[in-house]
Amino acid sequence: MSRRRSSVRFFDPAGARFGVPTWPWRMAPPHLRTRRQLAAEGLRPGGQDVAGQVLWNSRRGGGGVRAAYLYDVRLALPKRTPSERQRLALAKALKARRICPACHRDAGYVLPRHLGTCLDCADDVEVTAA
Structure with missing residues (x-):
């Protein structure tokens, strides 16, 4: 068309x-x-x-x-500007999405939900399972 x-x-x-x-x-x-x-x-x-x-x-x-x-x-x-407390709460929530529950490190990126861990820990699990 x-x-x-x-x-x-x-x-x-x-x-x-x-x-x-x-x-x-x-x-x-x-x-x-x-x-x-x-x-x-x-x-x-x-x-x-x-x-x-x-x-x-x-x-x-x-x-x-x-x-x-x-x-x-x-x-x-x-646009509304967030308060300082709102900014701190958002920063805290975003940081929690980067912490690996297996090794407790800040991965520097948001963890993939399908893995549930950082990529290094996910690779370690695959190597030991094989």
Whole structure:
């Protein structure tokens, strides 16, 4: 399917066909942004409803149509900054995910959940089992 036909297929700024205003890839109005675009600007949706969506044909995972929801940047709020206690709690939780329960070392990376130990301890178990 050509880009032009898919552009016409997904062009519904009134929201009559899709229930919410819809645009093809890269054709949304400039005041609408995705969550990721808002985050890059230091903003968050702030409880507002979805103002529209972008639809496009995808070749990933068997194809189909993908969607990205859009929010009005004029209604967006600044991102909240965590308190010092929240930052400390997050650092503590992230550190706990790096500590190997077998050798009690900080592995320097988040331990794979399917192994449950650091890679060195997992290799030692495989060598002794073989």
